[in-house]
Amino acid sequence: MNQIQSQLDRVYNFNAGPSVLPVPVLEQVAQEMLCLPGAGVSILELGHRTGPFKKILADTVARLRAMLSIPSDYDVFFVQGGGRLIFSVLPMNFCLPGTVGEYLVTGSWGECAYQEARRCEQGRVVWSGKDSGYSTIPQTRDWSSVNGAYLHYTSNETIEGVQFPADIAALLENAPSLVCDMSSDFMSRPVDVGRYAMIYACIQKNLGPAGATLVIAKREFLERASEKVPGYCRLLNHAEGDLMYNTPPTFCIYVANLVLRWLESTFGDLKQVQQFNQRKVGLVYDALLKRPDLFQLHAHESCRSQMNVTFRLPTPELEKRFLHESESQGLAFLAGHRSVGGMRASLYNAMPIEGAQALAAFVEGFDK
Numbered sequence: 479m480n481q482i483q484s485q486l487d488r489v490y491n492f493n494a495g496p497s498v499l500p501v502p503v504l505e506q507v508a509q510e511m512l513c514l515p516g517a518g519v520s521i522l523e524l525g526h527r528t529g530p531f532k533k534i535l536a537d538t539v540a541r542l543r544a545m546l547s548i549p550s551d552y553d554v555f556f557v558q559g560g561g562r563l564i565f566s567v568l569p570m571n572f573c574l575p576g577t578v579g580e581y582l583v584t585g586s587w588g589e590c591a592y593q594e595a596r597r598c599e600q601g602r603v604v605w606s607g608k609d610s611g612y613s614t615i616p617q618t619r620d621w622s623s624v625n626g627a628y629l630h631y632t633s634n635e636t637i638e639g640v641q642f643p644a645d646i647a648a649l650l651e652n653a654p655s656l657v658c659d660m661s662s663d664f665m666s667r668p669v670d671v672g673r674y675a676m677i678y679a680c681i682q683k684n685l686g687p688a689g690a691t692l693v694i695a696k697r698e699f700l701e702r703a704s705e706k707v708p709g710y711c712r713l714l715n716h717a718e719g720d721l722m723y724n725t726p727p728t729f730c731i732y733v734a735n736l737v738l739r740w741l742e743s744t745f746g747d748l749k750q751v752q753q754f755n756q757r758k759v760g761l762v763y764d765a766l767l768k769r770p771d772l773f774q775l776h777a778h779e780s781c782r783s784q785m786n787v788t789f790r791l792p793t794p795e796l797e798k799r800f801l802h803e804s805e806s807q808g809l810a811f812l813a814g815h816r817s818v819g820g821m822r823a824s825l826y827n828a829m830p831i832e833g834a835q836a837l838a839a840f841v842e843g844f845d846k
């Protein structure tokens with residue numbers, strides 16, 4: 479009875495992260511909370527060096543390897559500290575003295591990443607969309623002659639809703655090591671991992687709860703870090719041995735495991751996940767575009783995000799009313815990031831099609 483009531487109380491959660499998780503995953507977590515099958519205790523009480531947890535960790539990594547076709551010379555591991563930790567440790571690990579990390583800055587998160595390299599005078603901006611208010615992406619010619627220790631970019635800028643429409647790796651011929659912050663579009667579409675030196679993603683958007691960041695990196699790249707880099711910050715340390723340099727975020731990894739199982743059984747592969755996401759986001763963009771008098775999309779058409787739809791209304795009063803009325807209809811957390819305002823609808827993998835339909839209908843019916 480209580481479970482049915484909670485289901486009825488659930489709203490459509492458009493938050494940018496932590497964000498919507500698949501209901502079957504939440505149900506399984508609830509079911510197993512008192513006692514994880516085979517463990518005799520709950521996941522919250524389970525030691526990270528026990529057999530049952532090691533099995534969960536190994537299975538999670540194996541599922542990621544399979545779904546993303548990760549080459550065998552790549553390591554896959556989880557750290558804590560969020561995307562922000564990776565921003566800080568990138569220059570520490572990979573910029574040898576006298577070298578710089580290069581950055582394509584297409585939004586606020588890319589700017590934060592760059593600032594961490596700048597702090598130690600080892601960052602260079604190759605291209606920035608700041609002047610356009612981060613509404614566009616660079617052309618290939620803007621980055622094709624880079625030669626830093628690595629080239630960093632953010633595949634999807636969560637705050638501005640600006641996304642590279644495809645995996646840019648394929649466009650780079652003699653590129654330096656490509657590093658991508660895939661936090662907010664990870665596992666939402668196929669990606670050619672073998673073309674990257676490193677991919678990372680904080681998992682609280684498409685893969686699980688807050689508290690873990692996934693790193694996928696080529697071993698050769700990780701080995702560039704000197705032994706002088708402090709222990710936790712030296713990414714190679716996390717990749718070695720049993721992937722337990724320190725106590726891993728066990729609950730996050732357990733939930734990520736269930737999300738991966740859900741992705742496999744619901745969609746099969748990432749191409750199908752992408753098609754599903756395109757269908758959902760298409761409904762919302764179409765509804766917004768039908769009413770240009772009322773809704774202004776932030777991102778240029780060429781780089782509109784498939785994950786985070788950002789838009790404004792003509793006045794702060796109308797925006798306030800839009801938020802108030804949408805919330806009263808069970809469409810929750812549509813406010814834009816506090817740094818930019820406006821609206822943002824995040825449509826991650828776990829957002830059901832019904833959520834996108836309800837939002838599109840609300841947009842179409844919204845009265846001035």
Ligand SMILES: Cc1ncc(COP(=O)(O)O)c(C=O)c1O
Pocket residue numbers: 495559560561562563587632634635636637659660661662680
């Ligand atoms: C694209 C992107 N990168 C990095 C971050 C920062 O992640 P964290 O808050 O886990 O440090 C975020 C957070 O939302 C993000 O969206």
